[in-house]
Amino acid sequence: MSVSTNHSNPDKYLIDRVLNGDKQAFATIIHNTEALVAQMVFRMVSRAEDRKDLVQDIYIKVYSNLQGFRHQARLSTWIGQITYNTCISYLRKKQLLLSGYDNENSEEEDIVPVQGPVASDESDSQLFNKERSMILQAAMEKLSPIHRTLVTLYHQEEMSYQEIGVITGLPEGTVKSYLFRARKALKENLLLNYKKEEL
Amino acid sequence: MISQHILEEDIQLYVLDASQVKEETMQHLEHCTACQARVREYEMLFTGIGSLPKALFDFDVAALVLPQLPEKKKVSSYKIAGIAMVVIAAGLISLLFILLQYRLNELWQNISPWVIGLISVVAVAFIGISLWEMYERYRQQLKKLNFE
Structure with a gap:
């Protein structure tokens, strides 16, 4: 209740x-x-x-x-x-x-998707999205725990820089700078991944 | 229009909030296909992050936590009575000093040095213990919050 x-x-x-x-x-x-x-x-x-x-x-x-x-x-x-x-x-x-987060023990697959399991007759676009999501998840795993948290708070929880600053105790400028670096690293990692797949 | 490609920082800013980028940057973007491609990369990235599945605990957090909660400490009636007695005693002593103000000097001269010493020792000990208790409580609270 x-x-x-x-x-x-x-x-x-x-x-x-x-x-x-x-x-x-x-x-x-x-x-x-x-x-x-x-x-x-x-x-x-x-x-x-x-x-x-x-x-x-x-x-x-x-x-x-x-x-x-x-x-x-x-x-x-x-x-x-x-x-x-x-x-x-x-x-x-x-x-x-x-750094050097313990990826061997990583259990990110434990994340429970909010929307529930995808049906067995999933379409190509769903498969593409799922694959992209897995690649992105893997790229996120390569970030440091702090960078990963900042990206999640900003892009998934839609918090402002100021709110993130309050939560982390970091100055707003530092939050912006960490986020900039994290996004850049993610993008580069993804591009590298796609290039590898193309080869 | 600027001929150099846009800085990475400005590309991110453009994708997050186009109204915050400079006019020259906008003009460059209209004509530069390389920078437009960089914009699209970030757009895809941000959409992708936004659509990642959100994490959820696979156990009932409330059911796990509620039985572990410490009982709230109630201020004991003895403690309240003690505080009340100290306040009343302080009031009475103050009243006595006000009423006997003109005889204070005389009183001070007649009082035995032993009594003054005893009062001083008790007062210092009391203040010391209170300060130590305050410091310990503060340390425990900090420890709980892990603000190291």
Whole structure:
């Protein structure tokens, strides 16, 4: 059962209820934000078993620190910030932050497509899109976890540079510069891939 | 019109928000097929990223998290009573000082150095313990958030 959030400030309403001991309201917060958390955790952490522990850790931090939330940003942005910091901390511990991401253990195929499985009689264009999507996914895997997350937040979650800056704690200029480099690397990687296929 | 090809940064900017690029860049793009091809590459890339399947957890996050949530600490009635007593005591002492203001010097001179020493030691210890507690709480909160 989810808590109705039909209020002028649903974030504040939910937080007040959680602070008054209503755990169902916290379930609603989880429900409202888990898509963003999943996007970030999947982009930064490749080991499925670690993801489960991390998401648990993230939401316990959210719950424990909810009293300190000052409504200076949206609740989802604040949760995104905790997610980012938790993942960065994990990557630092595993020494995966800068480069040489552990692609051998990569389990990106675990990503559950939102639209569900494609029917067996898929058309040529669907096959082409699927293939292109796989090539792009592989190219994304070659980016560093931070670059991959920035690309996802900007292009998939449609966040502004400023919002991404709040989540990552990076200056807006740095976000722009990292995104520029990440897009360029992706494009070059894709072109290289297509050229290889043509040969 | 500029004769040099457009910078990579401007190509990206054009695809993201054409209204932000300079007029010369637009003019160059109208005539340069090489730069138009670069624009198309980025258009394909951005469309592709946008249509990638979104990640979702294959487990029920709420069912996993809710049983793990720590119980909210309630401020004990003893703590509230303690705080109230300290506030009342502080009020009474202040009142006493206001009422006996003109006799304070006399009072200070007559008070035993042992009593002053004892009061000072208790006060310093109290402040020290409070500061240490505040610092510990701050460290724990930082640790929780991992703002390292």
